[in-house]
Amino acid sequence: MKKHISPKSSRFIRIIFTYFYLILLSVMIIYPLLITASSAFKKGNLTAFDLNFQADWTLEHFRRLFTETLYGEWYFNTLMIAIVAMIVQVSVVTLAGYTYSRYRFVGRQKSLMFFLVMQMVPTTAALTAFYVMALLLGALDHGWFLTFLYIGGGIPMNTWLMKRYFDTVPLDLDESAKLDGAGHFRIFWQIVLPLVKPMIAVQALWAFMTPFGEYMLARFLLRSPENYTVAIGLQTFINNPLEQKVALFAAGAILIAVPISILFFLLQKYFVSGLTAGGTKG
Amino acid sequence: MEVDENNKKSMKIATFLSIILPGSGQFYNKQPFKGTLFLALFLLFVLEMIQFGYRALIGLVTLGITPGEDHSLFLLIEGSIQVLIIVIFLIFYFINIYDARRVATLAEKGIPINNSVKQILVNVYQNGFPYLLTFPAYVAMIFTILFPVLVTIFTAFTNYDFYHIPPANLVDWVGFDNFFNIFVLSSYRDTFISVLTWTMIWTIAATTLQIVIGMITAVVLNQKFIKGKRIFGVIFLLPWAVPAFITIMSFSNMFNDSIGAINTQVIPFLNHLPFIDIEAISWKTDPFWTKVAIILVQGWLGFPFIYVLVSGILQSIPEDLYEAAKIDGANAFQRFKTITLPSIFAIATPIFVTQYTGNFNNFTMIYLFNEGGPGSVGAGAGSTDILISWIYKLTTGTSPQYSIAATVTLVISIIVIGISLIVFKRTKAFEMED
Numbered sequence: 108m109k110k111h112i113s114p115k116s117s118r119f120i121r122i123i124f125t126y127f128y129l130i131l132l133s134v135m136i137i138y139p140l141l142i143t144a145s146s147a148f149k150k151g152n153l154t155a156f157d158l159n160f161q162a163d164w165t166l167e168h169f170r171r172l173f174t175e176t177l178y179g180e181w182y183f184n185t186l187m188i189a190i191v192a193m194i195v196q197v198s199v200v201t202l203a204g205y206t207y208s209r210y211r212f213v214g215r216q217k218s219l220m221f222f223l224v225m226q227m228v229p230t231t232a233a234l235t236a237f238y239v240m241a242l243l244l245g246a247l248d249h250g251w252f253l254t255f256l257y258i259g260g261g262i263p264m265n266t267w268l269m270k271r272y273f274d275t276v277p278l279d280l281d282e283s284a285k286l287d288g289a290g291h292f293r294i295f296w297q298i299v300l301p302l303v304k305p306m307i308a309v310q311a312l313w314a315f316m317t318p319f320g321e322y323m324l325a326r327f328l329l330r331s332p333e334n335y336t337v338a339i340g341l342q343t344f345i346n347n348p349l350e351q352k353v354a355l356f357a358a359g360a361i362l363i364a365v366p367i368s369i370l371f372f373l374l375q376k377y378f379v380s381g382l383t384a385g386g387t388k389g
Numbered sequence: 390m391e392v393d394e395n396n397k398k399s400m401k402i403a404t405f406l407s408i409i410l411p412g413s414g415q416f417y418n419k420q421p422f423k424g425t426l427f428l429a430l431f432l433l434f435v436l437e438m439i440q441f442g443y444r445a446l447i448g449l450v451t452l453g454i455t456p457g458e459d460h461s462l463f464l465l466i467e468g469s470i471q472v473l474i475i476v477i478f479l480i481f482y483f484i485n486i487y488d489a490r491r492v493a494t495l496a497e498k499g500i501p502i503n504n505s506v507k508q509i510l511v512n513v514y515q516n517g518f519p520y521l522l523t524f525p526a527y528v529a530m531i532f533t534i535l536f537p538v539l540v541t542i543f544t545a546f547t548n549y550d551f552y553h554i555p556p557a558n559l560v561d562w563v564g565f566d567n568f569f570n571i572f573v574l575s576s577y578r579d580t581f582i583s584v585l586t587w588t589m590i591w592t593i594a595a596t597t598l599q600i601v602i603g604m605i606t607a608v609v610l611n612q613k614f615i616k617g618k619r620i621f622g623v624i625f626l627l628p629w630a631v632p633a634f635i636t637i638m639s640f641s642n643m644f645n646d647s648i649g650a651i652n653t654q655v656i657p658f659l660n661h662l663p664f665i666d667i668e669a670i671s672w673k674t675d676p677f678w679t680k681v682a683i684i685l686v687q688g689w690l691g692f693p694f695i696y697v698l699v700s701g702i703l704q705s706i707p708e709d710l711y712e713a714a715k716i717d718g719a720n721a722f723q724r725f726k727t728i729t730l731p732s733i734f735a736i737a738t739p740i741f742v743t744q745y746t747g748n749f750n751n752f753t754m755i756y757l758f759n760e761g762g763p764g765s766v767g768a769g770a771g772s773t774d775i776l777i778s779w780i781y782k783l784t785t786g787t788s789p790q791y792s793i794a795a796t797v798t799l800v801i802s803i804i805v806i807g808i809s810l811i812v813f814k815r816t817k818a819f820e821m822e823d
Binding site: 122125126129133136139142143157158198199200203210212215218222225232235236238243255256259262263266291316319327338341342345360363364368372378 | 529
């Protein structure tokens with residue numbers, strides 16, 4: 108049957124289908140985001156999101172968020188955890204990744220395997236162990252323990268990714284710097300590090316975003332509302348629609364989603380090169 | 390070679406000495422600095438065993454004798470720490486033997502050995518640098534991964550639950566009872582099998598859906614004639630850019646049976662279209678529809694990552710390949726099958742696998758959408774609970790079952806690690822470039 112369709116009309120059908128698919132998908136993506144975001148600006152107490160632009164617009168919910176709820180504190184808690192986790196994890200991972208990429212030492216292969224296996228362990232599943240550890244350290248309800256778990260959990264995978272990215276920086280650079288008399292630190296700091304900045308930025312973003320999005324460990328370890336992170340805090344607004352705090356949820360969600368999405372789009376182009384850097388080398 | 394005669398047996402002797410007493414092999418090799426180091430480590434370990442380790446090991450075996458006085462959890466943790474210390478010491482012990490052997494072998498061949506203090510310090514700085522740089526990573530991994538894994542393994546063989554909460558009660562070793570409960574005893578077994586079955590269906594359906602949508606989108610958007618590529622590109626990234634917990638909670642509200650936007654707005658709108666007539670669907674109260682909704686939402690959430698990944702790969706495929714295929718008379722579908730797909734899978738397979746294992750443990754999606762509900766399949770699990778959210782409920786419920794939770798955790802870990810190992814082996818991730 109295909110043969111009866113002229114190339115011109117077949118091309119036309121292809122264009123129609125292509126745009127139909129793209130537009131349908133776009134609508135399916137925008138609709139839920141739009142109805143959530145718009146709810147933040149609607150007057151009155153909402154129980155559910157819907158698409159309705161005849162409402163009265165207001166910024167009241169944002170004011171209530173900071174005066175009537177603990178949202179400000181949740182945001183601060185999350186920021187603190189995110190910043191500490193980001194700085195520590197990126198430093199540790201960069202050093203380890205660099206080492207595995209550049210040095211040949213006894214036990215290198217074996218310990219690299221260790222990283223690979225560690226990365227497969229679904230750490231969050233070890234809830235009972237974390238509970239027992241927190242109990243004994245008196246760390247239940249404390250952000251620092253959570254921070255520590257976020258840092259440690261991301262290390263194996265990210266070290267692995269970091270190492271592969273360092274691998275893409277040609278060794279000749281190090282060699283010639285060494286000939287010029289540069290030491291360990293200078294080669295690392297002045298020669299190689301500037302070339303992996305994109306990957307460091309990506310790693311930093313990931314480490315920063317984890318505490319904003321992680322729910323299970325935070326919900327499990329943080330017990331009192333003033334210590335919550337935003338993820339568990341916001342959930343208290345929406346898990347019972349009858350409480351009519353949906354607009355508060357939407358307002359709180361915007362204040363998280365907008366800055367994170369902007370960071371995300373700024374760094375987005377590095378994501379894939381970071382992920383496939385090792386693979387494409389064949 | 391007069392030195393030879395002198396050093397002929399030295400390799401065996403050095404090895405033997407360092408097995409008997411760490412460090413002595415190094416002294417024999419005339420490396421007192423290293424020897425002192427290994428000897429000191431050994432003495433430190435012996436001292437630690439006498440002071441702390443001996444009791445910790447006994448505590449680990451008994452888990453306490455007097456209720457109210459002995460805290461079984463403390464003993465379990467101390468014992469776990471001790472096991473780790475022993476393992477770390479054993480690693481040093483073998484390094485010590487290996488080193489004595491290696492240096493002695495070098496001496497046999499007549500290669501001069503470092504023994505001046507200055508030379509050794511320089512050597513330590515040069516060779517020790519990699520270990521220094523990776524040290525923090527190891528410390529973090531030991532405490533946040535290795536140690537919890539060890540505690541989980543131990544807990545799976547105890548009866549730690551709400552009947553046995555220390556310090557008022559003792560926790561005891563129960564051997565394989567928990568595994569027996571999960572795999573054989575009817576009450577837990579039925580729940581386990583039902584949850585495991587749904588976990589598998591969920592993992593395969595949701596992940597495949599997101600991979601398929603992602604690949605289709607990438608291929609469609611990669612066509613040359615499309616206008617507004619950048620706008621579509623930005624829109625398609627939104628589900629990834631917005632933190633998942635926010636969108637899942639929004640969807641949870643939207644899928645509400647009575648007030649949610651899907652039933653009150655989307656379905657009525659679709660009914661305006663010709664040939665479509667759908668009734669309101671019980672998204673949150675009918676297990677089947679909850680499952681459908683969860684899979685669809687995960688497809689929505691997960692496809693942008695695949696789309697970005699595949700787009701990158703598509704752009705790296707050389708145009709000549711397609712031209713050559715065209716000349717050879719291959720149609721669009723054949724070109725896709727023989728050029729595009731293999732290129733995608735060659736690079737993306739390991740990443741696809743991480744998507745499957747990720748969804749296998751996708752707690753956020755399951756729990757935030759409908760808290761694992763509706764209904765129950767026994768032992769605290771709801772009809773859409775996957776293994777990880779069941780673990781969460783076992784641990785946080787009003788009558789916690791810590792040991793059962795730990796056992797299920799072990800089962801999960803074995804499945805995930807097993808699959809990852811097989812795939813990584815297949816895709817040669819282990820065969821590193823050097």
